[in-house]
Amino acid sequence: MEIDLVFTPGELAYCDLRGKTAVVIDVFRFTTAALSALEAGAAGIFVVKEVEQAFQMREQDPSLILAGERQALKVPGFDFGNSPLEFTEEVRGKRIIWCTTNGTNAVAMAQQAEEVILASLRSAEVVAQYVQEQKRDCILIPAGLRGRYSLEDTWCAGYIAQHFHGGVLSDSAKAALCIMQAWDVKDLKASRHGQVLASLALTADVEYCLALNASRNVIKQDPISGWCSLI
Amino acid sequence: MEIDLVFTPGELAYCDLRGKTAVVIDVFRFTTAALSALEAGAAGIFVVKEVEQAFQMREQDPSLILAGERQALKVPGFDFGNSPLEFTEEVRGKRIIWCTTNGTNAVAMAQQAEEVILASLRSAEVVAQYVQEQKRDCILIPAGLRGRYSLEDTWCAGYIAQHFHGGVLSDSAKAALCIMQAWDVKDLKASRHGQVLASLALTADVEYCLALNASRNVIKQDPISGWCSLI
Numbered sequence: 285m286e287i288d289l290v291f292t293p294g295e296l297a298y299c300d301l302r303g304k305t306a307v308v309i310d311v312f313r314f315t316t317a318a319l320s321a322l323e324a325g326a327a328g329i330f331v332v333k334e335v336e337q338a339f340q341m342r343e344q345d346p347s348l349i350l351a352g353e354r355q356a357l358k359v360p361g362f363d364f365g366n367s368p369l370e371f372t373e374e375v376r377g378k379r380i381i382w383c384t385t386n387g388t389n390a391v392a393m394a395q396q397a398e399e400v401i402l403a404s405l406r407s408a409e410v411v412a413q414y415v416q417e418q419k420r421d422c423i424l425i426p427a428g429l430r431g432r433y434s435l436e437d438t439w440c441a442g443y444i445a446q447h448f449h450g451g452v453l454s455d456s457a458k459a460a461l462c463i464m465q466a467w468d469v470k471d472l473k474a475s476r477h478g479q480v481l482a483s484l485a486l487t488a489d490v491e492y493c494l495a496l497n498a499s500r501n502v503i504k505q506d507p508i509s510g511w512c513s514l515i
Numbered sequence: 516m517e518i519d520l521v522f523t524p525g526e527l528a529y530c531d532l533r534g535k536t537a538v539v540i541d542v543f544r545f546t547t548a549a550l551s552a553l554e555a556g557a558a559g560i561f562v563v564k565e566v567e568q569a570f571q572m573r574e575q576d577p578s579l580i581l582a583g584e585r586q587a588l589k590v591p592g593f594d595f596g597n598s599p600l601e602f603t604e605e606v607r608g609k610r611i612i613w614c615t616t617n618g619t620n621a622v623a624m625a626q627q628a629e630e631v632i633l634a635s636l637r638s639a640e641v642v643a644q645y646v647q648e649q650k651r652d653c654i655l656i657p658a659g660l661r662g663r664y665s666l667e668d669t670w671c672a673g674y675i676a677q678h679f680h681g682g683v684l685s686d687s688a689k690a691a692l693c694i695m696q697a698w699d700v701k702d703l704k705a706s707r708h709g710q711v712l713a714s715l716a717l718t719a720d721v722e723y724c725l726a727l728n729a730s731r732n733v734i735k736q737d738p739i740s741g742w743c744s745l746i
Contacts (some may be wrong), residue, residue, distance in 0.1 A: 290663075290664075291526075292522065292523070294526060295522075295662060295664070298527070298663050430529055432529050433687040454707070455666045458666075459664065462694055466693045475686055
């Protein structure tokens with residue numbers, strides 16, 4: 285088994301994902317918020333690349349609810365933003381259409397993979413265990429920040445690589461491991477994205493997102509329907 | 516001054532290069548071979564993205580010579596491959612059109628920058644000094660391997676970042692510095708690209724490319740004509 289990593293989703297254009305497990309990581313905040321929503325009882329999450337698609341889907345099925353952000357803020361007309369703290373009992377049984385700048389795009393770009401998993405710091409260790417059990421080659425996909433590198437997502441990927449035993453790490457996966465070992469998890473709030481969120485008074489979100497291994501749940505995308513739910 | 520870094524040239528689509536110094540790094544082997552050719556007396560190097568363009572340019576001007584590779588091997592019909600050891604007295608005074616898989620593409624993708632510099636391990640320290648003197652924001656561009664991360668190019672970028680004093684490092688530049696500190700220069704021959712070259716019996720090339728700071732020359736692209744030469 286090889287554990288590979290792209291530093292940004294754009295690199296996926298140069299990868300063959302077929303037969304592999306893809307692990308999409310968007311610590312700040314989509315994959316963390318998706319975990320929060322599903323743990324609050326949401327029935328499923330479906331990602332779209334464009335805001336307009338989300339509105340179109342709701343037009344056809346008014347029972348759907350919409351979540352996501354543009355410029356880190358809730359999209360006007362959406363029911364929820366992208367904060368993991370927003371998702372409480374209110375979403376129980378609901379199906380959510382989600383659109384964000386980084387994370388949902390990365391999921392959309394990973395669709396050639398055999399299996400797509402959504403990971404965050406809160407679920408890092410249990411994701412590593414799950415992926416290892418699948419015995420497939422794996423590609424870690426930090427969602428990044430507007431097409432660029434993000435420290436927190438790469439750190440999380442490095443953590444998963446470290447807790448994946450018996451796999452061969454590619455050069456880039458080794459680099460992520462090295463980055464993970466050089467920063468402490470609490471330093472991730474000083475990342476560029478962490479600073480952006482702090483400037484928007486979203487430090488409570490940041491704290492929630494940095495709670496390493498607070499969850500034992502893994503999010504998987506159904507390969508047929510495309511809906512994401514807890515395993 | 517900010518020192519930024521992309522892990523692969525594809526990330527440049529998300530960068531604003533205007534007003535910046537771009538430093539393109541293709542240790543194995545274009546930027547090393549270009550240095551070798553210019554030090555052997557070549558009059559200039561012009562990069563093209565496609566092999567066909569190189570042939571067309573020579574048709575119009577038979578004094579041009581062609582260099583470069585596909586799959587690491589000399590392009591049929593070209594005068595030179597991509598090995599830094601090929602360029603001797605023979606190229607003195609000649610203008611070379613160059614086409615490779617990684618490095619020349621990265622140069623082509625950096626054309627929005629105020630200034631484009633070609634760096635390699637052999638010129639790493641002197642490039643750091645030169646770029647620092649320009650007092651512009653700088654973006655380090657490891658050329659990578661077929662659109663993916665390459666350890667040796669990122670290591671070289673981290674080395675340049677380390678020797679650039681007084682600049683603010685972006686998160687990705689800090690990551691490259693961390694990678695540079697975790698590997699020894701001699702370990703770079705075990706990189707994926709180093710292994711590919713070894714499998715093609717090009718270990719002499721690899722040794723030449725890894726000779727850190729063997730040169731005091733900097734390659735700069737003329738912003739008007741596009742030709743690259745020593746400063």
